[in-house]
Amino acid sequence: QVQLVESGGGVVQPGGSLRLSCAASGFTFSSYGMHWVRQAPGKGLEWMAHISYDGIDKFYAHSVEGRFSISRDNSKNTLYLEMNSLGPEDTAAYYCARDRATVTTEYGMGVWGQGTTVTVSS
Protein backbone atom coordinates (compact mmCIF):
# COMPACT_ATOMS: atom_id res chain seq x y z
CA GLN A 1 0.00 0.00 0.00
CA VAL A 2 0.97 3.64 -0.34
CA GLN A 3 3.27 4.46 2.54
CA LEU A 4 5.73 7.05 3.80
CA VAL A 5 8.05 6.23 6.70
CA GLU A 6 10.19 8.90 8.32
CA SER A 7 13.40 8.23 10.22
CA GLY A 8 16.41 10.08 11.57
CA GLY A 9 14.84 12.01 14.40
CA GLY A 10 16.43 12.25 17.81
CA VAL A 11 17.99 14.56 20.36
CA VAL A 12 20.52 17.09 19.12
CA GLN A 13 22.33 19.95 20.83
CA PRO A 14 21.62 23.57 19.89
CA GLY A 15 23.67 24.50 16.85
CA GLY A 16 23.82 20.91 15.73
CA SER A 17 22.72 19.18 12.55
CA LEU A 18 20.46 16.28 11.68
CA ARG A 19 19.29 14.57 8.51
CA LEU A 20 15.78 13.18 8.26
CA SER A 21 14.78 10.56 5.72
CA CYS A 22 11.41 9.57 4.33
CA ALA A 23 11.13 6.19 2.59
CA ALA A 24 8.30 5.93 0.09
CA SER A 25 6.61 2.79 -1.15
CA GLY A 26 3.47 1.70 -2.98
CA PHE A 27 3.53 4.46 -5.62
CA THR A 28 5.77 5.93 -8.32
CA PHE A 29 7.84 8.21 -6.11
CA SER A 30 9.49 9.99 -9.03
CA SER A 31 6.11 11.31 -10.23
CA TYR A 32 5.16 13.28 -7.15
CA GLY A 33 6.26 16.46 -5.44
CA MET A 34 7.05 16.02 -1.76
CA HIS A 35 6.91 18.16 1.36
CA TRP A 36 8.13 18.39 4.93
CA VAL A 37 5.72 19.69 7.56
CA ARG A 38 6.33 20.00 11.29
CA GLN A 39 4.37 20.43 14.48
CA ALA A 40 6.04 21.87 17.55
CA PRO A 41 4.69 20.74 20.93
CA GLY A 42 1.35 22.40 21.60
CA LYS A 43 1.42 24.23 18.27
CA GLY A 44 -0.22 23.86 14.88
CA LEU A 45 1.05 22.45 11.60
CA GLU A 46 3.84 24.41 9.91
CA TRP A 47 4.86 23.79 6.31
CA MET A 48 8.66 23.60 5.94
CA ALA A 49 9.69 22.77 2.39
CA HIS A 50 8.63 21.39 -0.97
CA ILE A 51 10.59 19.68 -3.73
CA SER A 52 9.28 19.00 -7.21
CA TYR A 53 8.97 15.48 -8.58
CA ASP A 54 12.28 15.78 -10.43
CA GLY A 55 14.15 17.54 -7.64
CA ILE A 56 14.68 20.71 -9.65
CA ASP A 57 12.35 23.13 -7.87
CA LYS A 58 12.65 23.68 -4.12
CA PHE A 59 10.79 26.07 -1.84
CA TYR A 60 11.20 26.81 1.87
CA ALA A 61 9.46 28.49 4.75
CA HIS A 62 11.16 31.70 5.84
CA SER A 63 11.87 30.20 9.27
CA VAL A 64 14.19 27.54 7.83
CA GLU A 65 15.48 29.01 4.58
CA GLY A 66 19.27 28.91 4.56
CA ARG A 67 19.39 26.36 7.40
CA PHE A 68 17.37 23.44 6.04
CA SER A 69 17.79 21.72 2.68
CA ILE A 70 15.30 19.39 1.03
CA SER A 71 16.47 16.79 -1.46
CA ARG A 72 15.42 13.47 -2.95
CA ASP A 73 16.88 10.36 -4.49
CA ASN A 74 14.36 8.95 -6.92
CA SER A 75 16.47 5.85 -7.46
CA LYS A 76 16.06 5.06 -3.75
CA ASN A 77 12.47 6.33 -3.38
CA THR A 78 13.66 8.51 -0.54
CA LEU A 79 13.14 12.12 0.52
CA TYR A 80 15.56 13.95 2.78
CA LEU A 81 15.67 17.00 5.01
CA GLU A 82 19.11 18.24 6.02
CA MET A 83 18.79 20.47 9.09
CA ASN A 84 21.63 22.73 10.26
CA SER A 85 22.06 25.37 12.97
CA LEU A 86 19.25 23.81 14.96
CA GLY A 87 17.69 25.73 17.80
CA PRO A 88 15.12 24.90 20.48
CA GLU A 89 12.43 26.36 18.21
CA ASP A 90 13.05 23.48 15.79
CA THR A 91 11.89 20.92 18.35
CA ALA A 92 8.91 19.27 16.68
CA ALA A 93 7.41 16.20 15.07
CA TYR A 94 8.46 16.24 11.43
CA TYR A 95 6.18 14.75 8.78
CA CYS A 96 6.87 14.03 5.15
CA ALA A 97 3.91 14.30 2.81
CA ARG A 98 3.18 13.62 -0.83
CA ASP A 99 1.31 15.84 -3.24
CA ARG A 100 -2.17 14.54 -3.81
CA ALA A 101 -1.67 14.65 -7.55
CA THR A 102 1.25 14.29 -9.92
CA VAL A 103 2.67 17.41 -11.58
CA THR A 104 0.84 19.91 -9.36
CA THR A 105 0.87 20.89 -5.69
CA GLU A 106 -2.43 22.77 -5.83
CA TYR A 107 -4.57 19.86 -4.61
CA GLY A 108 -2.90 19.48 -1.23
CA MET A 109 -1.02 16.66 0.46
CA GLY A 110 -2.78 13.37 0.06
CA VAL A 111 -0.38 10.99 1.80
CA TRP A 112 1.46 11.57 5.07
CA GLY A 113 3.98 9.67 7.12
CA GLN A 114 3.59 9.04 10.84
CA GLY A 115 6.31 11.52 11.71
CA THR A 116 9.68 11.52 13.43
CA THR A 117 10.49 13.60 16.47
CA VAL A 118 13.37 16.04 16.72
CA THR A 119 14.34 17.47 20.09
CA VAL A 120 16.90 20.26 20.27
CA SER A 121 18.25 20.46 23.78
CA SER A 122 21.52 20.65 25.66
Added chain:
Amino acid sequence: DIQLTQSPSFLSASVGDRVTITCRASQGISTYLAWYQHKPGKAPTLLIYAASSLQGGVPSRFSGSGSGTEFTLAISNLQPEDFATYYCQQLKSYPITFGQGTRLEIK
Protein backbone atom coordinates in the same frame (compact mmCIF):
# COMPACT_ATOMS: atom_id res chain seq x y z
CA ASP B 1 2.99 35.71 2.56
CA ILE B 2 -0.64 34.65 2.65
CA GLN B 3 -2.06 34.45 6.17
CA LEU B 4 -4.95 32.13 7.01
CA THR B 5 -7.18 32.83 10.01
CA GLN B 6 -9.50 30.11 11.24
CA SER B 7 -12.51 30.65 13.44
CA PRO B 8 -13.33 29.53 15.96
CA SER B 9 -10.07 28.26 17.45
CA PHE B 10 -12.01 25.97 19.75
CA LEU B 11 -15.37 24.32 19.25
CA SER B 12 -17.41 22.15 21.56
CA ALA B 13 -20.18 20.03 20.05
CA SER B 14 -22.16 16.85 20.57
CA VAL B 15 -22.43 13.67 18.54
CA GLY B 16 -25.03 14.24 15.83
CA ASP B 17 -24.49 18.01 15.65
CA ARG B 18 -23.56 19.99 12.55
CA VAL B 19 -20.60 22.36 12.85
CA THR B 20 -18.87 24.83 10.55
CA ILE B 21 -15.32 26.15 10.61
CA THR B 22 -14.34 29.28 8.71
CA CYS B 23 -10.97 30.05 7.12
CA ARG B 24 -10.19 33.55 5.90
CA ALA B 25 -7.23 34.32 3.65
CA SER B 26 -5.34 37.61 3.76
CA GLN B 27 -5.61 37.83 -0.02
CA GLY B 28 -7.51 36.04 -2.74
CA ILE B 29 -6.47 32.45 -3.33
CA SER B 30 -9.17 31.34 -5.77
CA THR B 31 -9.91 27.76 -4.70
CA TYR B 32 -6.35 26.74 -3.83
CA LEU B 33 -7.40 25.60 -0.38
CA ALA B 34 -7.29 22.27 1.41
CA TRP B 35 -8.67 21.05 4.74
CA TYR B 36 -7.01 18.48 7.01
CA GLN B 37 -7.98 16.53 10.10
CA HIS B 38 -5.30 15.82 12.69
CA LYS B 39 -5.50 13.60 15.74
CA PRO B 40 -2.79 13.46 18.44
CA GLY B 41 -0.01 11.04 17.58
CA LYS B 42 -1.40 10.36 14.12
CA ALA B 43 -0.62 11.59 10.63
CA PRO B 44 -2.81 14.41 9.34
CA THR B 45 -5.35 13.36 6.71
CA LEU B 46 -6.59 15.31 3.72
CA LEU B 47 -10.33 15.87 3.80
CA ILE B 48 -11.05 18.48 1.12
CA TYR B 49 -8.97 19.80 -1.77
CA ALA B 50 -9.60 22.60 -4.24
CA ALA B 51 -11.89 24.15 -1.61
CA SER B 52 -14.83 21.82 -2.21
CA SER B 53 -13.67 18.46 -3.58
CA LEU B 54 -13.98 15.52 -1.21
CA GLN B 55 -10.86 13.37 -0.92
CA GLY B 56 -11.47 9.70 -1.69
CA GLY B 57 -12.46 7.66 1.34
CA VAL B 58 -13.62 10.67 3.34
CA PRO B 59 -17.23 10.43 4.58
CA SER B 60 -19.76 12.59 2.77
CA ARG B 61 -20.72 14.32 6.04
CA PHE B 62 -17.64 16.48 5.40
CA SER B 63 -18.05 19.30 2.89
CA GLY B 64 -16.14 22.38 1.85
CA SER B 65 -17.13 25.60 0.15
CA GLY B 66 -15.86 29.05 -0.72
CA SER B 67 -13.47 30.86 -3.00
CA GLY B 68 -11.36 33.98 -2.95
CA THR B 69 -10.80 34.86 0.70
CA GLU B 70 -13.51 33.04 2.65
CA PHE B 71 -13.91 29.30 3.03
CA THR B 72 -15.95 26.94 5.15
CA LEU B 73 -15.60 23.36 6.30
CA ALA B 74 -18.87 21.82 7.42
CA ILE B 75 -19.28 18.55 9.28
CA SER B 76 -22.79 17.21 9.62
CA ASN B 77 -24.00 14.47 11.94
CA LEU B 78 -20.82 14.54 14.03
CA GLN B 79 -19.42 11.12 14.88
CA PRO B 80 -17.13 10.28 17.82
CA GLU B 81 -14.17 9.82 15.45
CA ASP B 82 -14.57 13.39 14.15
CA PHE B 83 -13.32 15.00 17.34
CA ALA B 84 -9.90 16.27 16.32
CA THR B 85 -8.10 19.42 15.20
CA TYR B 86 -8.85 20.80 11.74
CA TYR B 87 -6.54 22.94 9.61
CA CYS B 88 -7.01 24.87 6.40
CA GLN B 89 -4.05 25.27 4.05
CA GLN B 90 -3.45 27.55 1.08
CA LEU B 91 -1.57 26.31 -1.96
CA LYS B 92 -1.87 29.45 -4.10
CA SER B 93 1.69 30.58 -3.52
CA TYR B 94 4.84 29.81 -1.60
CA PRO B 95 5.38 29.72 1.25
CA ILE B 96 2.46 27.35 1.68
CA THR B 97 0.67 28.25 4.91
CA PHE B 98 -1.75 26.63 7.35
CA GLY B 99 -4.40 28.21 9.49
CA GLN B 100 -3.78 28.07 13.23
CA GLY B 101 -6.18 25.16 13.66
CA THR B 102 -9.62 24.57 15.15
CA ARG B 103 -9.88 22.09 17.98
CA LEU B 104 -13.20 20.25 17.97
CA GLU B 105 -14.08 18.64 21.28
CA ILE B 106 -16.99 16.63 22.60
CA LYS B 107 -19.45 18.62 24.68
